[in-house]
Amino acid sequence: MRTSTRVWLAAATAVAGLGLVVVGLAVGLPWRLTDFVLGRVIRVIMALAGAGILIAAALPGGPRRTAVRATTGLLGVTVLVYPTTLSLSAAEIGGPVISVLAAAGHVIPLVSIQLLPVLAGQQVTGRSRRGWLTMIIGVAVLGTIATALALNDASGSSVLAVGGTVLWLGSFLLAPFATWSSVRGTSGDVRRRAIVAALSSVVPVVIIAWCMTLGAAAQAQGLSTDASVTALMVGFSLGTTVTAALALAATGSEGSWLLRTPVIVRLLAVLLVAATTLLATGVALAATEAGLGSQPALVIGIALTVVVGLASASLHGWAARAVDPGAEVVEELRALGDIADGEQRHSVQQVLRRLVTDPGLTLLVRADDGVWVDSSGMAVDPPASGVRLAGPPEAARAVAVGSQPEAAGRLRRLGDCSRLLDAAVLEATVQRAHARAADAARTERIRLSQDLHDGLQGRLLGIALNLQLSGHDVDDPAARLLVEQTVESLRDAVDDVRSLAGGRLPSTLVAGGLRRALTDLVRPLAAAVDLRVPDRRFAPEIEATSYFVVSEAVSNAIKHGQARQVRVLVQEDGSDRLLIMVSDDGAGGADPRLGSGLRGLAERVAASGGLLVVRDAAPTGTVVEASLPCGS
Numbered sequence: 001m002r003t004s005t006r007v008w009l010a011a012a013t014a015v016a017g018l019g020l021v022v023v024g025l026a027v028g029l030p031w032r033l034t035d036f037v038l039g040r041v042i043r044v045i046m047a048l049a050g051a052g053i054l055i056a057a058a059l060p061g062g063p064r065r066t067a068v069r070a071t072t073g074l075l076g077v078t079v080l081v082y083p084t085t086l087s088l089s090a091a092e093i094g095g096p097v098i099s100v101l102a103a104a105g106h107v108i109p110l111v112s113i114q115l116l117p118v119l120a121g122q123q124v125t126g127r128s129r130r131g132w133l134t135m136i137i138g139v140a141v142l143g144t145i146a147t148a149l150a151l152n153d154a155s156g157s158s159v160l161a162v163g164g165t166v167l168w169l170g171s172f173l174l175a176p177f178a179t180w181s182s183v184r185g186t187s188g189d190v191r192r193r194a195i196v197a198a199l200s201s202v203v204p205v206v207i208i209a210w211c212m213t214l215g216a217a218a219q220a221q222g223l224s225t226d227a228s229v230t231a232l233m234v235g236f237s238l239g240t241t242v243t244a245a246l247a248l249a250a251t252g253s254e255g256s257w258l259l260r261t262p263v264i265v266r267l268l269a270v271l272l273v274a275a276t277t278l279l280a281t282g283v284a285l286a287a288t289e290a291g292l293g294s295q296p297a298l299v300i301g302i303a304l305t306v307v308v309g310l311a312s313a314s315l316h317g318w319a320a321r322a323v324d325p326g327a328e329v330v331e332e333l334r335a336l337g338d339i340a341d342g343e344q345r346h347s348v349q350q351v352l353r354r355l356v357t358d359p360g361l362t363l364l365v366r367a368d369d370g371v372w373v374d375s376s377g378m379a380v381d382p383p384a385s386g387v388r389l390a391g392p393p394e395a396a397r398a399v400a401v402g403s404q405p406e407a408a409g410r411l412r413r414l415g416d417c418s419r420l421l422d423a424a425v426l427e428a429t430v431q432r433a434h435a436r437a438a439d440a441a442r443t444e445r446i447r448l449s450q451d452l453h454d455g456l457q458g459r460l461l462g463i464a465l466n467l468q469l470s471g472h473d474v475d476d477p478a479a480r481l482l483v484e485q486t487v488e489s490l491r492d493a494v495d496d497v498r499s500l501a502g503g504r505l506p507s508t509l510v511a512g513g514l515r516r517a518l519t520d521l522v523r524p525l526a527a528a529v530d531l532r533v534p535d536r537r538f539a540p541e542i543e544a545t546s547y548f549v550v551s552e553a554v555s556n557a558i559k560h561g562q563a564r565q566v567r568v569l570v571q572e573d574g575s576d577r578l579l580i581m582v583s584d585d586g587a588g589g590a591d592p593r594l595g596s597g598l599r600g601l602a603e604r605v606a607a608s609g610g611l612l613v614v615r616d617a618a619p620t621g622t623v624v625e626a627s628l629p630c631g632s
Helices: 003-026 040-058 067-090 095-103 107-125 130-151 157-171 174-183 188-221 225-251 261-289 294-323 325-335 344-355 405-412 418-471 477-501 507-512 514-525 540-559 596-607
Strands: 362-366 387-390 398-401 529-532 566-572 577-584 611-616 622-629
Touching: 003 040, 003 067, 040 067, 040 225, 067 095, 067 107, 067 225, 107 130, 107 174, 107 188, 107 225, 130 157, 130 174, 174 188, 188 225, 188 261, 325 344, 344 362, 344 418, 362 418, 387 405, 387 418, 398 418, 418 596, 507 514, 507 540, 514 529, 514 540, 514 566, 540 566, 540 577, 540 596, 540 622, 596 611, 596 622
Parallel strands: 529 566
Antiparallel strands: 362 398, 387 398, 566 577, 577 622, 611 622
């Protein structure tokens, strides 16, 4: 605790203690007023409320050197003094000065509980409310002057009395407008605090309504003035204490239990129920006074309770959603609109940073393969710390790691966000699957490159060299020309093999399309392969994947299946998908889980957004089917 805080707390405690001693002495004086009698217990309760408010303003964890703390301290002092001046005036001690202080003892506290919520909301949101503060003070001053003139029998005292009452009662509606309007546009912890400040502005309204209703009920039932005044002072003590507590909580430390979501929502529910009941009761009393009778008044009261109750329930539901941080995440994400593919984690991370006011916060998500990734998709080490946002404690799926110590508490208040983070987790899983598919394709390409370089390329070059050397010994010109053409074809084939070995596609596929490339591919096996391919171009990646599917399937059919006939069918199915089917009459029994070639091919097809199926044909042979998206 800071030295200055200790000093303020010691001073406040001393003043509160001294004030309670003075009140104890004052309440022991005889009560000589005949208009009403205010019991000693009620006056002690008022003094305890003032002492509590004064000490709360000086407690550590509250707002430091702010208008909220100063106004709360002033409120505590004036509430503490009020029962003393009432007691002295009732005992006819102190003369006119004490009488005036007793008559006006409620003015400063009632103005303070209107200013406190506005000052708290201003401090929390950083939005100036100077105009509202000036208006509240101005209306209160005018109301006080009008009431004072009416009490002194000035000219037009009846008009002044009505005007003063209207101004006083109307002034209590200014603070709710000022505070609730400042809630709009806030988020995170700021929103929660702004709502608490706004709730503190509703408390005086409810208390005033309660006091007026009790007064009307006492008059209607013929109760004594003492009961009405006692009810007014109970409401006065309760209203000032609750308003001060909420204003201090809104601007104080994060540990206050008044900032917890369930407490805020329940407090709002209590205020709404109280306001609904008081309004219905007041209207029913007014109807009775107007001569409508008890039964019509009861019907009016019940109807009004239903109507206002429905509106209150709607307001309560809104506040519950507004205060709940999880609901805030939903609203913030909804405000972003349609989130582009691959941006889910980044968007959630930005929303969390804004809600907990931590620009360095990092969102980590665990994909289905158990690898943790950040918002950019980079694999990271499993988080050793952070706040779990999704998944059970033993198998967290998303963790937020804050860069500021206070961010952890704000993140924990979000609760379980599994439903909100499902899209981010799925995005990470899909990205990891694509990465595995790309790795598999790259590994398979390296393997094929090595096989082609070490095997087929060397054999083709050897055959071409032997033919070229043998051609020199051929006398027949036609035969020599055939040998030269064959050598040239072999050299072209070697170039294609080198392209494949280097990870590049055959030039015929790039320049001529899928039909031309597949025709060239199966030309040496024209007698054994029935090829049917549409004569149109598709997307480059689809043509490349289709080429490798046919190449691998035909190669497996001839090499492993000992097939005599192979049928290749490539066609569009009318739903923007390209269907590839390679069937043979070989031995069958192909299993993509056993062969690295088919397994890599399945990964490549999946990376292109398609599906590969390998099955046995009837009665013998193998069928390789692939479905790829090809657009319109």
